[in-house]
Amino acid sequence: MGVSAVPQVNPAGYDRIQRQLIPGYSSLARLGVALLAASPLASAPGSEVLVAGCGTGGELLEAVAQRPDWHLTALDPSADMLAEAQHRLEGQGHVSWRQSTVEALAEDQASTARFGGALSVLVLQSLPDDGRKLAFLSALAASLQPGAQLVLVDLMQASLPSLEQQVSTAWLGFQRASGLQAPEAELAPLTQGLHPIGLARLTSLVNAAGFGDPARIFQALGFEGFLLQRRN
Numbered sequence: 001m002g003v004s005a006v007p008q009v010n011p012a013g014y015d016r017i018q019r020q021l022i023p024g025y026s027s028l029a030r031l032g033v034a035l036l037a038a039s040p041l042a043s044a045p046g047s048e049v050l051v052a053g054c055g056t057g058g059e060l061l062e063a064v065a066q067r068p069d070w071h072l073t074a075l076d077p078s079a080d081m082l083a084e085a086q087h088r089l090e091g092q093g094h095v096s097w098r099q100s101t102v103e104a105l106a107e108d109q110a111s112t113a114r115f116g117g118a119l120s121v122l123v124l125q126s127l128p129d130d131g132r133k134l135a136f137l138s139a140l141a142a143s144l145q146p147g148a149q150l151v152l153v154d155l156m157q158a159s160l161p162s163l164e165q166q167v168s169t170a171w172l173g174f175q176r177a178s179g180l181q182a183p184e185a186e187l188a189p190l191t192q193g194l195h196p197i198g199l200a201r202l203t204s205l206v207n208a209a210g211f212g213d214p215a216r217i218f219q220a221l222g223f224e225g226f227l228l229q230r231r232n
Contacts, residue, residue, distance in 0.1 A: 023220035042117030057085030064093035106139035141210035
């Protein structure tokens with residue numbers, strides 16, 4: 001998960017709950033890594049790749065499986081999340097662990113324009129659109145080499161307001177059908193206090209941050225994935 005003001009999430013059972021909450025969650029890490037592995041810069045052997053908000057390590061495990069040559073930087077502000085991810089990786093792959101934020105990473109001159117690709121899954125949605133979303137995206141762009149790509153996945157606002165109620169009802173139905181029975185205290189950080197935005201606003205923010213227009217590569221109800229490329 002991402003930067004300051006991101007809700008505290010219990011690592012225990014995190015992935016199980018997310019699979020029951022989010023349609024297609026089980027495939028997100030595999031799809032994100034596969035897309036990045038086919039990108040212009042991260043496709044090169046030994047590329048440096050940033051996982052921003054690595055959580056419990058789902059994207060890291062998939063990256064090691066698909067691209068064991070990558071040099072990964074796993075970033076998360078939560079010590080508990082990092083500890084869980086390190087436990088799951090158990091020394092696999094080439095991973096540098098950092099308990100930090102993307103904004104702090106971007107301030108490190110050694111990390112400026114360093115990475116050939118990045119993944120950010122379910123992070124931007126947690127940040128208010130009061131300058132923090134733009135700061136997060138700008139920091140990601142600053143950390144990437146020109147021409148490098150970012151895979152961004154988040155909860156988005158409905159593109160058709162007339163379908164918003166139906167989509168919300170379908171989401172609850174999906175959760176019930178998935179057997180979701182987690183206590184409200186566990187669900188609250190994952191479902192409350194989120195700040196989804198629409199495609200037009202996302203496009204404005206990523207353009208201001210230094211990326212080209214977002215290309216949608218995934219959608220399941222309100223959850224959408226985009227491929228962004230840092231401008232040269």
